[in-house]
Amino acid sequence: MNGHTFLDWGVTKLALRLSSGGHQMRKFVAVVIVVILLVIDGLEFHDLFEPKTLPEVLTGLISIPILVLMGLELLGRGSAPPRGSRE
Numbered sequence: 030m031n032g033h034t035f036l037d038w039g040v041t042k043l044a045l046r047l048s049s050g051g052h053q054m055r056k057f058v059a060v061v062i063v064v065i066l067l068v069i070d071g072l073e074f075h076d077l078f079e080p081k082t083l084p085e086v087l088t089g090l091i092s093i094p095i096l097v098l099m100g101l102e103l104l105g106r107g108s109a110p111p112r113g114s115r116e
Contacts, residue, residue: 037088040065041095059099066092 040062070092073085081089 037066037069037091056103059102063096063099063103066096 043058070089074081074089
């Protein structure tokens with residue numbers, strides 16, 4: 030596992046663990062994930078004409094649905110807050 034893949038895995042595990050918290054925590058985690066993925070993708074794809082390895086391409090491809098899901102969460106179209114929450 031290269032460094033980028035390990036970081037993506039760690040971010041995803043952290044997101045799953047923290048997403049069981051309140052609605053505000055879910056939004057905070059979504060913002061952190063978006064920022065981290067944009068930094069990772071920016072570092073990997075800053076030179077578009079440089080040939081890419083398969084792990085770099087796969088990291089870029091897998092970040093697309095994650096960014097979409099986190100965007101939906103930030104727009105309030107993700108999962109609803111748990112019943113009984115005051116948010």
